[in-house]
Amino acid sequence: GSDDGGDTATSSSGSATEDGGLSGTLTVFAAASLTDVFTDLGDQLEADNPGLDVQFNFAGSSALATQITQGAPADVFASANTSQMTVVTDAGLADGDPEVFASNVLEIAVPEGNPADVTGLADFGREELTLAVCAPEVPCGAAAEDVFAAAGITAVPDTQEEDVRAALTKVELGEVDAALVYATDVTAAGDSVEGIEFPEADDAVNTYPVCVLTDAPNAAAAQAFVDLVLSDEGQAALADAGFRTA
C-alpha cells in the first residue's frame, strides 16, 4: 500500500528492484527497549538485500511520536505502547492499521541475592522497603496501577520512575529493594537482577504495535521489515529477548 507514497523521495530512496531485492535506505523509528532485537533483525534484512541500508532511530516512544508528527522522514514506527501509536494514527500518519508484534508483562525485579526477601506483589505494601514503580503517566506505571488494583494492594513506592530503565538501574545498583518492571528488562539486565513473576501480571499486558508510515520514503522496504518482525523468525528473536509474542 505505498501508492500514495510515490513522491520524489521514494524514487531517490530506492524501492523494490526488478529481481525482488530491496534497495535504498530504510529508516525505522523504534522504542529504545527494542534496540538489541531490532538491530539484529535489521542486519538480517540488510544481508538478504545487499542494496538496502537499514537505519534505526531508537528513542523513547513519545519522542519518536513527536518526531513523526513533526514530519520526520521515517518508514516504520515500532512503539512500546499503544498510546504513542495512537498519537501517530490519530494524525493520519499510519498506513493501514498498526499490528501488535509483541507484548510484555510486569515482573518484580530485585537485586542479586534478593536481600530484602521479596516474594510477591504484596511486598510493595511494606513501608520499610525502598520500592520503585513507574510513574502512572508512562505505560508501565499504568500497568502497575492495574495490577495493584487487581490484587487489592496499596503500594507505598518511594519513587515513580519515568521509565523502566531508570527503575532497573536502581535495582542494579542495589538502591531499591524491588521494582516493578517489564519481564524483558529483567532478561536484558542479566545476572545483576533477579526476576520474580507474579500471577496478577496478566491483568496488565502491554502491547507493542508497529506500522508502516503514510509518508514512508521507502514503503516497500518498510513493509518488508514489518513482515520480518511478524514472521516466525522475528517472533523467535523477540521471544529470546523475553517478550511475549503475538
Next chain:
Amino acid sequence: MRGQPRRRDPGIPLPLLVPAVAAVTFLVLPLVALLIRTPWSDLATQLTLPGVGQALRLSLLSASLATAVSLVLGVPLAWVLARSRIRGRGVLRALVTVPLVLPPVVGGVALFLVLGRQGILGRWLDETFGLTIPFTTTAVVIAETFVAMPFLVISVEGALRAADARYEEAAATLGADRWTTFRRVTLPLVAPGIAAGAVLCWARALGEFGATITFAGNFPGTTQTMPLAVYLALQRDPESAIVLSVVLLAVSLATLLALRGRWLGRAGAAP
C-alpha cells in the same frame, strides 16, 4: 541616570547588531512558537492541578537551595582557582569543569555510587546515622548542585581573573588578611560576575532533569520537580507538557526580572 534624553549612544555597530539580533531571534523564536502553540484554555486547568503547584514550589525551592550551596562552596573554589598559587590548578580547573560534560543520568549514577545505600559515603551514613539520602528532597538539591555548581565556579573564576588584583594589595596594606580582603573587597568587586554565575547556576538547577530523576527519583511532593512533571506529561499529553513548560518559563522569567532589577539597581550606583 537623569530623565532627559541622552544623545550619546552612537548606536550599535552593524557587525555587532546583526549577530546579536540573530542570537536573540534564535533563542527567543522557539519560545514564541511554544507560546503560540500553548493551549491557553488548558492553562487554568493545569495550574489548579494539585501536583503542579507542588512541583513548582519544590523546583523553586530546590533550585534556590542548590544555588545557595553552590555559592557557599563554589565561590571559594573559584577564588582558589583564580588567586592561589597551589600546584595543579590547571588540572583542578579541568576536573571541576568535567561534570558539565557527564550525561546527567550518568551523573545520577555516580552520585549513587557515592551517596547511595551501597555508596562509598552513603553506606557509612546509613550505618552510622541511619541516614539515607536518595529519594528525598535533599537528594534533589544534591543532584542539582552537582550539575549546576560547575557553571558558577567557572564563571566566577573568569570574573575574578578579570578583576584588578591591585585593590586586594591596597586592602592588605590596610591590615586586611586574605579572608577579610575576600569578603570586603574581592566579593563586592566581582559581584556582577557572581550574579551572572548564580543566574546560570539557578537556571541550570531549575531545568535539571536527568541526574535528579536518577538519584532522587520522582515522587510528587518530595522529589518531583517541574522538569520531571513536564517529562511525564510529555509521555501522555504533549499539549499539557507545553503548558507546564510555559508556566515554568514564566515563573523563572519573573524571578530573573525581579532579581536582575535589584542587582542592576546596585550595579547602577557604581560608575
Next chain:
Amino acid sequence: MRGQPRRRDPGIPLPLLVPAVAAVTFLVLPLVALLIRTPWSDLATQLTLPGVGQALRLSLLSASLATAVSLVLGVPLAWVLARSRIRGRGVLRALVTVPLVLPPVVGGVALFLVLGRQGILGRWLDETFGLTIPFTTTAVVIAETFVAMPFLVISVEGALRAADARYEEAAATLGADRWTTFRRVTLPLVAPGIAAGAVLCWARALGEFGATITFAGNFPGTTQTMPLAVYLALQRDPESAIVLSVVLLAVSLATLLALRGRWLGRAGAAP
C-alpha cells in the same frame, strides 16, 4: 615567573579553603567512584566498536561547532546587553536566560515548532530551498547551540560589566569606532571571561541530550552523539554506559587541559 621558590603565598585562608575543598570533593568524588566502578576490561571492546568512535567524533565536532556559533552570535549579544543603552535590556537579558530553564526535551519540541517541516521557518525553508533541518548533523548543532549559548552570553556579559569601560573611551579618542574598539580593545580585555564562557558552552553542548534526541533524532553517524550512545547503552548494559561516559570524560578533560594550557599561556603574559 622565575624558577626560584616564592615565599609570598601566605596560604589560603581557612574560611575559603574548607568550602573549596568541600566543593572539589563533592564534584570529584562521584567521578572517582565512576572510575572505580568502570569495568576496565570492557574498555578496549567498547572503544573498538565502530559506533563509539563515530559518536565521539560527532560529539566533539558538533559541540565545537555549537561553541563557534555561540561565540559568533553570543558575544555580540553579550556586548549589547552590557554596553548599549537600548530599552528593555533587562527583559532581553531575562529572555536570553530563560532557555536555560526549559527542559531540554521541550526545547527540542520548540525547535520543531520553528525549524521542523511544519515549523514557522522550516516550512518556508523546505518549500523555497528544499531544505529540511531535523534529523541532520545541522540539527544536532542547532539543538546544542540553543541549549548552550545562553551560558556563554550570560558569563561574557558578566565579564564585560566587570571590565573597565574607560579603556574603551581611550580607544574612542584614538579614532576607534565602536566596532574597532570592540575588536581591538574590548575583546582582548575580556578574553579570560570569554574563554570561561566558551568552556561552559562547549561542555554543556558536549553533554546535551534531551533537545538533541528530540530534534535531531538518534541516527548513528549523523546525529548520534556520545550522550545518546550512553543513553542507548544504558538500555542494554549499564556497565557499558559507564565505560562510554568515562571515555567522554577523559576526552573532554584532555581537551580542556590542552586548551586551558594555551589560554593560560596567553593570560600569563599579561600582568
Next chain:
Amino acid sequence: MSLDAAVRVQRGVLHVELDVHVEDGEVLAVLGPNGAGKSSLLRVLAGLLPPDGGRVEVDGEPWDDVAAGVHLPAHRRRLGMVFQDHLLFPHLTVTDNVAFGLRTRGAGRRESRAAAREWLARVELAEFGSRRPGELSGGQAQRVALARALAGEPALLLLDEPLSALDARTRLTVRAELRRHLGDFPGSTVLVTHDPVDAMALADRVLVVEEGRVVQAGPPGEVARRPRTDYVARLVGLSLLAGAGEGATVRLDGGGRVAVAEPASGSVFVAVRPESVALWPDPPHGSPRNVWPVRLVGATPHGATVRCELDGEVPLLADVTAAAFAELGLAPGAELWASVKASEVAVYER
C-alpha cells in the same frame, strides 16, 4: 582649526558652564582647584560626555550642538587626549599602544609601528617598545600615553595633567618636547594642569576655573602678576587682599589699611610678594610705610627660604631665609611685626 565651545554640563552637584575659545596654534591652559570641572570640560570636548547645553565647534565644523541635536561621536573627532591616569591598553605592547591611533585611522601595520617607534624615541623610551604597560613605572607609562596621543597628529589636543606623573628631569625634557611640538602644531591645544610653571612655559593663554566657572582669563604673565582670586594668588605665590582705594591707601574689606605707591580708587585688589615682606620681633621704625602686627600660623621650608603663613588684620605670606628664621627663633603662634614697602605693593582694579 580654532576651537570655539560653550560647554554646559551638570556633574553631580556641580554645574559646569565654561566658554572656551582657542585659536589656531594657540595653547590654552586651564588651571583650577580639584573638582573645578576641568576634566569634565575635556571630556565634553572629546565627545565622551554629552553636554547638557551649548556647543563645540572646531574650525567651523560643529562637533556638538545641543540645540541642533548634533553630537559627533568621540572617534570621529580628530583629537588626541592624554588622561589623568594614562589608560594604556594592558594587552598591547608599548609600541602597539602608540601605533593604535594610526592603525584605526587607516595606516598600515608596518608604517604605524615605525611611526610609533619614532614617537617613543622622542619621549626617550625607544628601548621599551616591546614591553607591556604593566611593566612600566608610573612615569614611563604617562610618557607613553603622551606619545600615543601625539602620534595621531590630531587637530585638537587635550591634555589632562600630562606632566604630573613625570619626574623633574623627565618633566623638563618632556615639557620642552611638548613645547616644541605645540610650537609646530597647527591645531588648538587645551592643557589642564595644576602647575603654574607648565602654564607659563606652555600656554599662550590661561583660563582659571573655579566651581565650574571662569574666574580669570588672560596671558600667563598677566594672570601671574594680577591674580583675581585667592586660588590663583596662592598658585603664583602672592598674597591677595581685596579692598577699596582711598588715594594712597587701600582700606581692606577684612579691616586694616595698606599704603600703596600709585593712588587707587574704587574696588581694588592688592597683591604682595612674599619675598618683599620683612619680619621683626619688635615694631620697626623706618621707611616702610606698611607695618602690621601678625601671628605666625605656619612655616614650610621652600628651598633655601622658609615660607611663613601670617595671620592678623592683614593676612600675608612671607619668605625669609632659613638663617633669619632660625635667628628669630620663630615657632607657630609667635607674635611678630611684618613690614612691606609701599612701592612693593601691586594694586589693580577688581
Next chain:
Amino acid sequence: MSLDAAVRVQRGVLHVELDVHVEDGEVLAVLGPNGAGKSSLLRVLAGLLPPDGGRVEVDGEPWDDVAAGVHLPAHRRRLGMVFQDHLLFPHLTVTDNVAFGLRTRGAGRRESRAAAREWLARVELAEFGSRRPGELSGGQAQRVALARALAGEPALLLLDEPLSALDARTRLTVRAELRRHLGDFPGSTVLVTHDPVDAMALADRVLVVEEGRVVQAGPPGEVARRPRTDYVARLVGLSLLAGAGEGATVRLDGGGRVAVAEPASGSVFVAVRPESVALWPDPPHGSPRNVWPVRLVGATPHGATVRCELDGEVPLLADVTAAAFAELGLAPGAELWASVKASEVAVYER
C-alpha cells in the same frame, strides 16, 4: 620604631639594591627618575613584593629576612600606604574607604566612621563622605587615599608620590597637614616624590636613587647645595660640572676651566646656580673671572624669568629676566658669552 632594610629585588632588567635606614619619627624622602625602582622599594617594604634577598626590620622585628625564610604578609605589617594611583575601593563610599583600615584592625563600625569623618575633614573633604570614589575628581581621590592611609595610625608610613595629583593650593594645605602629622608621628616614614619642594619641606633626610642604587644620601639642604649627580642637580636647579681641582682653578673633565674662590684639589664637583650666570652678546671685561663662549640651545619661561640652556665648553643653565631675554633678542642657536663670579661657584669633593 626605626626601619632598617636591605632590599634586593629584580624587576625585569632592573636590579634594585637599596639599603634604607629610617629612625623613629624620621621622614626619609626617596627621590629618583622614572623607573629607578622607588615604587619597587615601597612594595617590598609593604610586603607586596617578596624580596629576592636582604631583610626588612621594623623596630627590631623582622618583617622580611630572606636568609632566614621570614616573610610577614602585608596585612600583618602595621603600615599605611598611599599608591601612585590611589586605588580607592570603588564599591565603598569615601567614608567607608577611610574607615576600612580601622575596621580591619578591629574597631567598631560607628567609631571607625566617626574617625574616618574626622580624617576627611582634615583633608577638607568632609562633605564628600557619602560619595563613591568614581564621583570624585582625581585630586579629591588622592586626598581620600591619603586620609585612608593615615587613619590607621601606622608604624611605618609609605607614600608613593602622595601629592603629585593635588592642585597647588590643596597641595600647600595637604603638605602642611602632612608635615604636621609627620611631626607628631612616632613611626618611620618613607616618601617617594619627584618634587624637591616636597622633599625639602617634609623630609629629614633624602635618598637619591638611580637605576636601583643609592647615588646620594643626606639632609635635604646638603643634597640641594651639593648634588652629586646630574639628576639631582637638575632637580634642585643647579648646573653640575665634574673636574679636578688645581688650586684656584678646576679643570673640567669635559674640557674648560672654572675659577673658584676656595682652593680645591683632587676630584671635585663644581655647582653653579642659574641665577648667578650672566649673559652677554660680546665678551665682557670686568671682575668676574669666569667668562666662557656658549651657544643657546633652549629657553623655557619660568615665572618672571627665562631659563636658558647653554652648550659649549662649559654647559650651563642660566636664568635671566624676561625683559633681558627680549632685549638681547635671544633665539636658539645664538652665540653668547656667559660669566660667573668665582665666589658664586660652589666646589666640593666628588
